[in-house]
Amino acid sequence: MKYLPLVWRNLLRRKTRTLFTLLSIVMAFVLFGILSALNMAFAGNVELAGNDRLIIQHKVSLIQLLPESYRARLETTPGVVDVLHQTWFGGIYQKPSNFFMQCPVIPERLLKIYTEYVLPDDQKKAWLTDRTCAIVGRQTATRFGWKVGDRVPIQATIWRKKNNSLAWEFNICGIFDANRKGVDTTPMFFNYDYFDEARFFGQGNVGWYVIRINDPARAPEIAKAIDDQFANSPAETKTTTEKAFLTAFAKQIGDIGAIIRAIVSAVFFTILLVAANTMAQSVRERTSELAVLKTLGFADSLILLLVLTEASVLAVLGGAIGLGLAWLFALGGDPTNGMLPSFFLPNADLARGVLYALLLGLTAGILPAVQAMRLRIVDALRRT
Secondary structure, eight states: OTTHHHHHHHHTTTHHHHHHHHHHHHHHHHHHHHHHHHHHHHHHHHHTOOTTEEEEEESSOTTSOEETTHHHHHHTSTTEEEEEEEOOOOOBSSSTTOBOOEEEEOHHHHHHHOTTEEOOHHHHHHHHHOTTEEEEEHHHHHHHTOOTTOEEEEEOSSOOBTTSOOEEEEEEEEEEEESSTTOOOOOEEEEHHHHHHHBSSOTTEESEEEEEESOGGGHHHHHHHHHHHTTTSSSOEEEEEHHHHHHHHHGGGOOHHHHHHHHHHHHHHHHHHHHHHHHHHHHHHTHHHHHHHHHTTOOHHHHHHHHHHHHHHHHHHHHHHHHHHHHHHHHTOOTTSSSOTTOOOOHHHHHHHHHHHHHHHHHHHHHHHHHHHHOOHHHHHHHO
């Protein structure tokens, strides 16, 4: 600790060079933090998927409907605890850019299966009794300024009403929150019976089923039993775990995690070269001073430690500033207003970033430090 002033003075020897190197490291870790939050936004729902939930869709495609009558047969399947069906509504609010998920569901089943949704008791009561009632996630309610009691018009893009109108209206009787960070609070849910009676076509059909099972370890067995049950029927099924379903859905736009890792690796490699060059120049400029330190009794190991500490301080300082800026940016939530509901910087990635900063400093400083340690006093003085 007593040598830190010496380390600090060495860093300030060439202020401009140190500043630009520091800024390069800061920008690298800002990018790392934002990309980590972006990766969380795409993969967060996958990581938070319930391990006791299965998704049942049409074997051909998710856009193919399934009969609502399947619900009774699913409820009697061994291992199935509860059954919920959902249907993609695909409506917009006021203008096309105001897009978010809406689904008709069975009200009493939704909160039993998705226990991560938290709805006050009085709002839950209204949700279960009012057929025109809808509940909406906190993020969407905040985005549009909705509050309980509002009547909200949604313009359909798929489901016309029997009177040939595309305009649907819902009473917002509840705003749900999440019981843990990262849970998507952008969807809107409304009563399936109200939807089914009013729509122009498709009565008696649903988009997909979500079931809760009694033992996650039996998921493959239960999934096979369900698919076998509906084999050779007009609407055959494909059953997967919720995590597998969400993973496949996310990968339709590419392997985001692999793309992000490639970008971060390229950036860190470039910054490593920059930092290593800075440290090498700094050691070369101080050749005579290092010789004097050795003359005064500084051990080779201490010289090695001083140079490594200098590189580590620079990297950790830049990393901390960069991660702090990225955390502040992610603190504002979804920058796209609805497309990335789980956009935040996880604590695990913050800790990983600090570790990367330390490794960056040690890696950038190791060669210059070894050169300084091996420097002979006579050779150093001869160069001056």
